Amino acid sequence: MTEQFEPRIVGFLCNWCSYAGADLAGTSKLKIPSSLTPIRVMCSSRIDPVLILTALLQGADGVLIAGCHPGDCHYNEGNYYARRRFAVLKKVVDSLGLESDRLCLSWVSASEGQRFAEVVNEFNEKIKKMGQNPMKKKML
Amino acid sequence: MNKSAETSEKKGAVLPIKTSIQDSIKDLLKNGIDHCVFDAVMIPLRVPAGDSFSYVLIKNKSLLNDAFPLPPTMSVQGAKAVSSVTRLGNRNMKIAAVMRPCEIRATIELTKLDQTDLENIILISMDCPGTMPILDMVNEPEKTMTLFNDATKSWDDTQMRPVCQICDKSSMVAGDLHIGTLGTDKKSFFIIPNSTKGKDILEKLKLPLTDSIDSWNKKVKENSEKKLKKRQEVHSDLKNKIGDLTNLLDIFSQCINCHNCMRVCPICSCRLCYFDSNKVKHSSEEYLQRAKDKGSIRILPDTTLFHMGRMMHMSLSCVSCGSCEDACPMSIPVAQIFSMVADETQRLFDYVAGRCLEEPLPLRTYKEDELHEVEDVHG
Numbered sequence: 001m002t003e004q005f006e007p008r009i010v011g012f013l014c015n016w017c018s019y020a021g022a023d024l025a026g027t028s029k030l031k032i033p034s035s036l037t038p039i040r041v042m043c044s045s046r047i048d049p050v051l052i053l054t055a056l057l058q059g060a061d062g063v064l065i066a067g068c069h070p071g072d073c074h075y076n077e078g079n080y081y082a083r084r085r086f087a088v089l090k091k092v093v094d095s096l097g098l099e100s101d102r103l104c105l106s107w108v109s110a111s112e113g114q115r116f117a118e119v120v121n122e123f124n125e126k127i128k129k130m131g132q133n134p135m136k137k138k139m140l
Numbered sequence: 141m142n143k144s145a146e147t148s149e150k151k152g153a154v155l156p157i158k159t160s161i162q163d164s165i166k167d168l169l170k171n172g173i174d175h176c177v178f179d180a181v182m183i184p185l186r187v188p189a190g191d192s193f194s195y196v197l198i199k200n201k202s203l204l205n206d207a208f209p210l211p212p213t214m215s216v217q218g219a220k221a222v223s224s225v226t227r228l229g230n231r232n233m234k235i236a237a238v239m240r241p242c243e244i245r246a247t248i249e250l251t252k253l254d255q256t257d258l259e260n261i262i263l264i265s266m267d268c269p270g271t272m273p274i275l276d277m278v279n280e281p282e283k284t285m286t287l288f289n290d291a292t293k294s295w296d297d298t299q300m301r302p303v304c305q306i307c308d309k310s311s312m313v314a315g316d317l318h319i320g321t322l323g324t325d326k327k328s329f330f331i332i333p334n335s336t337k338g339k340d341i342l343e344k345l346k347l348p349l350t351d352s353i354d355s356w357n358k359k360v361k362e363n364s365e366k367k368l369k370k371r372q373e374v375h376s377d378l379k380n381k382i383g384d385l386t387n388l389l390d391i392f393s394q395c396i397n398c399h400n401c402m403r404v405c406p407i408c409s410c411r412l413c414y415f416d417s418n419k420v421k422h423s424s425e426e427y428l429q430r431a432k433d434k435g436s437i438r439i440l441p442d443t444t445l446f447h448m449g450r451m452m453h454m455s456l457s458c459v460s461c462g463s464c465e466d467a468c469p470m471s472i473p474v475a476q477i478f479s480m481v482a483d484e485t486q487r488l489f490d491y492v493a494g495r496c497l498e499e500p501l502p503l504r505t506y507k508e509d510e511l512h513e514v515e516d517v518h519g
Binding site for chain 1: 379382383384385387388389414430433434435436437438441442443444445448449451452453455456480481484485488489502503506507508510511514515516
């Protein structure tokens with residue numbers, strides 16, 4: 001029963017920066033935990049927080065949202081809106097007493113393969129410490 | 141709040157109460173129609189069966205006699221009424237809409253969401269003692285009327301809905317004119333303008349102006365401070381009561397998925413709600429997969445997702461009007477939970493829903509340098 005806990009992390013990656021960054025991490029042969037399931041979206045602001053909640057409530061151990069650095073958005077301002085939405089999401093989750101630490105918003109540019117690997121590894125370690133999402137076994 | 145009132149020399153008008161405050165308000169409205177300040181009045185009317193109220197658009201001023209400017213219950217949120225009349229534009233008719241402050245605030249939020257046209261609308265609010273549960277009126281109409289009449293005099297809110305008992309914005313001036321009954325000698329009432337439109341009306345109707353509404357301000361401040369304290373207490377109790385996942389799921393597991401709360405919510409104005417769309421209709425394979433993952437799956441699923449999703453989508457504009465709780469057949473304290481969450485999300489942006497038409501919706505604007513605390517600390 002001491003089987004090591006392997007988290008399941010859903011990653012929403014913006015097409016222009018973070019997904020390209022993930023690609024670069026891959027072609028640079030950097031080690032990225034297999035716990036990440038990447039989902040490519042056109043912009044971090046395309047992600048309705050409800051999608052993040054859906055992942056969380058259905059039992060994802062962590063949800064990563066990664067977009068262009070502020071100021072570098074392909075659509076100029078998408079990531080600023082995404083950051084506001086993420087702040088609201090975190091507040092809602094917090095105020096209901098749920099674990100908002102399972103949510104992570106990070107900025108990774110297309111040239112930051114190294115950074116992408118580090119962000120994912122760090123988040124993965126953090127989730128490992130937190131353990132399984134208690135919602136995994138709850139009937140909803 | 142009182143930005144425009146502060147700049148003017150005369151703070152408002154003062155009128156005597158002849159028989160009752162409700163009658164005096166009706167006289168004022170009739171006066172408005174006579175002077176062509178507005179062409180019609182949108183105001184609650186008791187339905188013929190006597191057990192509910194409904195907004196009506198009145199052009200014939202004699203019909204105003206049966207109107208209730210301040211009914212005991214809120215059957216349709218006023219913002220929804222204004223929206224349905226003006227959503228497609230309103231060029232020809234000046235309408236005075238008489239509503240509670242929370243209804244006006246919701247109207248302002250709906251205007252920011254492009255669901256109303258306020259150009260020819262005059263929003264008139266009044267000090268609100270609270271609203272009684274909608275079913276009280278259905279079950280015992282006469283008793284409810286008496287209790288409410290007493291409450292308007294004593295300002296005792298124990299019979300009101302729980303969310304009204306913790307409302308610290310029951311005298312918030314957000315529309316064009318506000319009728320102030322607090323802090324008066326009970327023989328007169330204040331009419332406080334909050335816009336150029338409002339001021340013009342006072343001038344056109346030649347109402348006796350006053351340069352001091354201090355007694356009203358003082359009483360309102362007192363009242364809202366008291367309520368705010370209670371609000372914070374109730375919210376922190378509620379937060380402790382929810383506290384963790386199990387309790388949260390317990391509360392929302394009573395939900396029967398009727399979506400009434402969303403249907404009556406003035407802010408939920410989307411033509412098609414995500415939670416009514418095909419996005420939440422799953423194939424049997426998906427259900428089976430989820431059942432396999434989780435051990436079992438509730439059908440219909442995702443009641444908690446629905447409520448949390450709604451909090452994401454509308455809590456920044458939530459005015460705590462309590463319509464959702466009135467409409468919930470399972471008596472889930474939706475309005476109290478939503479008001480708690482809304483207070484927290486609105487505080488993030490120092491935003492108060494419906495405070496001011498010029499304040500942009502928080503999710504429609506941004507600052508370049510903000511909210512770094514929610515970003516990943518890496519690097």
